[in-house]
Amino acid sequence: MPRRSLVVVANRLPLDDNAAPDGACEWRRSPGGLTGALHTILQQAPATWVGWGGGPGPRLPNVGSVRLRPVALTADEQRGYYEGFANSTLWPLYHDAVQQPVFQREWWDTYRAVNQRFAEAAAEVAGRHAAVWVQDYHLQLLPRMLRELRPDLLIGFFMHIPFPPPELFMQLPRRVELLHGMLGADLVGFQREQAAHNLAQLARKLLGAEAADHAIHVGPRTVRTGAFPVSIDVSEMSALATRPDVVAHAGQLRHDLGESKRVLLSVDRLDYTKGIEHRLTAYRELLRDGDVKVRDTVLVQVAVPSRERVESYRDLRDRIEGEVGRINGEYGRVGEPAIHYLNQPFDRAQLAALYRAADVMVVTPLRDGMNLVAKEFVAARGDGSGALVLSEFAGAAAELSTAFLVNPHDLDGLKQTLLRALEADPADLRARMGAMRRHLAEHDIYAWARAYLTALDHTGRLAQRLPN
Ligand code: GDG
Numbered sequence: 001m002p003r004r005s006l007v008v009v010a011n012r013l014p015l016d017d018n019a020a021p022d023g024a025c026e027w028r029r030s031p032g033g034l035t036g037a038l039h040t041i042l043q044q045a046p047a048t049w050v051g052w053g054g055g056p057g058p059r060l061p062n063v064g065s066v067r068l069r070p071v072a073l074t075a076d077e078q079r080g081y082y083e084g085f086a087n088s089t090l091w092p093l094y095h096d097a098v099q100q101p102v103f104q105r106e107w108w109d110t111y112r113a114v115n116q117r118f119a120e121a122a123a124e125v126a127g128r129h130a131a132v133w134v135q136d137y138h139l140q141l142l143p144r145m146l147r148e149l150r151p152d153l154l155i156g157f158f159m160h161i162p163f164p165p166p167e168l169f170m171q172l173p174r175r176v177e178l179l180h181g182m183l184g185a186d187l188v189g190f191q192r193e194q195a196a197h198n199l200a201q202l203a204r205k206l207l208g209a210e211a212a213d214h215a216i217h218v219g220p221r222t223v224r225t226g227a228f229p230v231s232i233d234v235s236e237m238s239a240l241a242t243r244p245d246v247v248a249h250a251g252q253l254r255h256d257l258g259e260s261k262r263v264l265l266s267v268d269r270l271d272y273t274k275g276i277e278h279r280l281t282a283y284r285e286l287l288r289d290g291d292v293k294v295r296d297t298v299l300v301q302v303a304v305p306s307r308e309r310v311e312s313y314r315d316l317r318d319r320i321e322g323e324v325g326r327i328n329g330e331y332g333r334v335g336e337p338a339i340h341y342l343n344q345p346f347d348r349a350q351l352a353a354l355y356r357a358a359d360v361m362v363v364t365p366l367r368d369g370m371n372l373v374a375k376e377f378v379a380a381r382g383d384g385s386g387a388l389v390l391s392e393f394a395g396a397a398a399e400l401s402t403a404f405l406v407n408p409h410d411l412d413g414l415k416q417t418l419l420r421a422l423e424a425d426p427a428d429l430r431a432r433m434g435a436m437r438r439h440l441a442e443h444d445i446y447a448w449a450r451a452y453l454t455a456l457d458h459t460g461r462l463a464q465r466l467p468n
Helices: 033-042 075-094 105-125 142-149 175-182 193-207 234-241 244-257 276-288 311-331 348-357 372-380 411-423 426-442 445-465
Strands: 006-012 047-052 066-071 131-135 154-158 187-190 210-212 215-218 221-227 262-269 297-304 339-342 360-363 387-391 404-406
Touching: 006 105, 047 105, 066 105, 075 105, 105 142, 131 142, 131 445, 142 154, 142 175, 154 445, 175 193, 187 193, 187 445, 193 210, 193 215, 193 221, 221 445, 234 244, 234 348, 234 372, 244 348, 262 276, 262 348, 262 372, 262 411, 276 297, 276 311, 276 411, 297 311, 311 339, 348 372, 360 372, 360 411, 372 387, 372 426, 387 411, 387 426, 404 411
Parallel strands: 006 047, 006 131, 047 066, 131 154, 154 187, 187 221, 262 297, 262 360, 297 339, 360 387, 387 404
Antiparallel strands: 210 215, 215 221
């Protein structure tokens, strides 16, 4: 990895909201992939992390070797920037508009002002010629703002969520500014190649730029783009899943769920992109048609609370809970619900025990940048058993091609795939799981960070050879 000092800029600092009264802090594993993905890497080298601390003001200590630079946000800014433009405009639009995006003009001003504040914070902490790695759709304007403040920096941008095709992106009222914002970076990284292709098309169409899939020319600069599929700390999850207390907990879960039952498991943030409603409909129909029976099969749905201040998320929760209630009411028996629904956060060890206890992991988002849960399940299955049902619309499908791939919009296909996974031959399952585990062993979180940071460093060295 490059030797430049590194600054990460992300919406959130990687800290637990509930730092102990004595100031002691633990790394936070928030129910969101980004923090989990990056925390491991930064512990390996001195680095600074710029982000929102969760509250209204600066208050946080450093953690280990990582310096923290909190950015304060008022309640109004949280509404306009985070709940508004980031999560009610960009998030739904970038996920195929599976939920109608909301365009509110006043959110834009807040989004831009907050991006500017993050840019100023990054400019202040970054050493000369440092690499600054900006994360995700919350901060899409920041690369250009930072370049204006600090032209000496090497600036990377990584989009964790999908980047949409022109037909969708063109809906954005401030599309040109957003595009210019991202293209302030030296390297724009995505989960999948398709996203780099979409960006090149947009740069041609909206900016008249000369653009290929991996290089976009903006004035005198060349912006590199590419796919860098994010991953997990594979050895950490493998080790966790074999820890004696986790093995014992998994055994207890199997016992509590019914020793002879086949266990389907889903773990998602409670988000409309994750396809929870489609999955519940498919499961209800399987029960209705007698293809699965409550006495021998059970579904465990973990739906971690998420973005509860956004109305569409509260509505979704009501709908899901209504549907789970209906399914259990109609098909459950005393002491034997059809679905165990858990709307609460779990710690890593509990998640690992759930992954171990499941027969079929059901990951069926309607659209997902990557989906780390799918990878965690594979990493937790050291004995090669278990089936993964995986949506074609998750970035992970491009890598985990021996999963039971499915189009979650096709309910009949989803039902058939669930049945195929439930009834698969153990040797077939081992072969599929073995291939996925071999892929992950080579493509873990360290490989991801190395690939991205090496590519970023390379763009810096290329730029230095160019005449002014
Ligand atoms: C975004 C993109 C992309 C879940 N419940 C709990 C918990 N989790 C952890 C999982 C996993 C992570 O959260 C979820 O990551 P995902 O990738 O599944 O989904 P998003 O939150 O939507 O993440 C996504 C990711 O960024 C990274 O680039 O893959 O496509 O949407 O690690 O294990 N962690 C804890 N308690 C829980 O209850 N501690």
